[in-house]
Amino acid sequence: MSPLGRREFLHTTVAALAGGMAFRQGDWKTWRVNGARVNQHLTELSRFGANPQGGVSRVAFTQADIEARAFAADLMRQAGLDARIDTVGNIIGTRAGTQPGTLPILFGSHIDSVPEGGNYDGDVGSMSAIEVAQTLAERSYRNRHPLHVAIWCDEESGLTGSRGYIGDLRAEELRRPGRDGVPLADKIRRIGGDPERVAEARHAAGSVAAYIELHIEQGGILDEKGIEIGIVEGIVGIHHYDVTIKGFANHAGTTPMDRRRNAMLAAAELVLVVDRVVRSVPGRQVGTVGRLLVKPGAPNVIPGQVDLTVELRDLSTEKIESLWTRIHAEGQEIARRYGTTLAYERQHANPPALSDPGVRALIVDAVAGLGLSSQPMPSGAGHDAQDLAQICPMGMIFVPSVKGISHSPVELTRAQDVTNGANVLLQTVLRLDQT
């Protein structure tokens, strides 16, 4: 028996003295999810939108998504939750609390995927959240707070469901046709939402006790170090800049080398500058040129224009801005050198969303109680949790992704890691309810 175990024993004993009900509930720190079941549910979920080459294409609002949502709502009902679709299209499963006037504890994730995505991404957190409810039902746990399990709709294309939940979806956005020509409103209707009444899905700041999300890391840090749980310090801010470099398109055969205004050369230098500047200061910030379009793009034409994206992420907005200032200054100098021009537009600047220190402490305690290894880390990826952080204390739990591969058919989180994550979620929800 470890010292911690001894403390738990004492706690249980003390609780036992308080009375029968408390005695039965008092051993809750020893409660564990059914690991086989949660992993089985993950396997069953992977049928919806399954691709022949592995993984799923379960893009939000498609038939695969709609069928998977019905499956998840069924599991919620089997777990004793009252499952309903809110006006944005989120599935919210409710378990009433015993103590009037307490705020709900909210936890969950999403089950939509990117095209040709994997079977773990938001699925692990979603199936685990339902598993937590199922475990509590089987234990006949009498939660003080209402418990709300959320399956957010359309996480992948812009956190649609969680933004609706915090009141951050504008009518204009609902009406505007998407890339496929279909307005978001029509899609929300397709999954049982009611876009005319989307305001009713909104939750004001202070109306939720806390939000907890379990998710796969989507990076390789935990897997590489052999650490079982990541305790998320926050979700990084993301600044996305659209940069346009203009030179002059001309014949690649007849234009001498010293008469060119080659936008591709300036763009190539800028790509290298982004990497160099981001690496030049200590920290875990990242910077990426992920999209780069060359115009006109023919082998025998000197590129006249290059459009590229620069994406910078960090937990500190100040650091992002200072990196961009340096990149932009160097970029202007490069553009001049090549007889080109550089212009940019900041497409978006998501602020970082820090997790709540109190919630983080409860996760640390839950991890310790389970005897798991852990480390604090930023989330480099965006999550619904960043929206919820605007209205309530937020915490996130990461489990390892093998080789850090994500958004890919070969994405993998091992069964034991899924079970570990679900147990940390269970123990964190219980601690939240008890405090």
Add this chain to the structure above:
Amino acid sequence: MSPLGRREFLHTTVAALAGGMAFRQGDWKTWRVNGARVNQHLTELSRFGANPQGGVSRVAFTQADIEARAFAADLMRQAGLDARIDTVGNIIGTRAGTQPGTLPILFGSHIDSVPEGGNYDGDVGSMSAIEVAQTLAERSYRNRHPLHVAIWCDEESGLTGSRGYIGDLRAEELRRPGRDGVPLADKIRRIGGDPERVAEARHAAGSVAAYIELHIEQGGILDEKGIEIGIVEGIVGIHHYDVTIKGFANHAGTTPMDRRRNAMLAAAELVLVVDRVVRSVPGRQVGTVGRLLVKPGAPNVIPGQVDLTVELRDLSTEKIESLWTRIHAEGQEIARRYGTTLAYERQHANPPALSDPGVRALIVDAVAGLGLSSQPMPSGAGHDAQDLAQICPMGMIFVPSVKGISHSPVELTRAQDVTNGANVLLQTVLRLDQT
């Protein structure tokens, strides 16, 4: 009267002693084209495929091309030429010669354009070739050699007509569907060719006395220096390499900077190496990365693959190969440094086509006779002339392109330069016929 003028006077006088016909023909060095007419024909030709924003889209085999071809054939007939369409689809206008057994003198260009091209490109040489025939008809010139005026079909997408003329079109190429899904054979049929009998268009080596082509420079050297005529030393060889750099696509937020295998970084360095290596040796060689595709190409994904083209051009194949050897070696080193791989395929390697020194000397003499300024230069662009060089002595005459702009609605060759070019063509054809 200049010293050259005096020599011409003497020549004319001597010729005059030889008899009446020779006397009338003997003043041929003073003959000039009708500059107003050839420029008027250029303007009329620009109706076919005219774009609202200027220039033309007269892509080969389109309705605009077909109508422009009918217009050109009409002009040929007005110039006394016997205009026929050969089995490849070239329009060949013939003027019989007086001396049996002499080989034909061939001259011409093309009237098809790139999409959104200009009004000068191949049009200047085509209208001037017909103008030369018209001038000779008006002078009742009794040419010794047969004169063949060619409007080559489909220059822009691969020198189709001139390749057919030298027997370099394979049956497989005729059958294969193009990018638009239509086989070349069907297109050739559309313009009056007979793809089943394409072999009949073939001309063996030694069957043509010489080929002369007048064309706009498509570069800015003549315009910048204020020189009136370019005497083409040859058409550069073109090597085109398709390069693929493979790294590993991963999440741009969750993958630390030191865990990336970013294909875009390696590609950026390679782009700069191409430029540096090509500039590192003296000469007029050029090298260009004109197409570069980033996969998957999303702002939030580290590029896993970049496909790019490297195009190298020079009059010397040896120089091209030595440049590529250096670029490839540096590329491999770069690829290793970024944890990526680099593979390439040489898509094509067109050999350079040198102009004939004898023909070049006649052009130099014609230019001098016209009192025009000139300089020798390579052609960085491909032309039908490079095919003809395989079967006969070839010469090319360049006129200035304002600001070197080409394949663009704002392409411009001034009327006086068009007239100058047509006169040099006339005088060169006459010299060829007289020698």
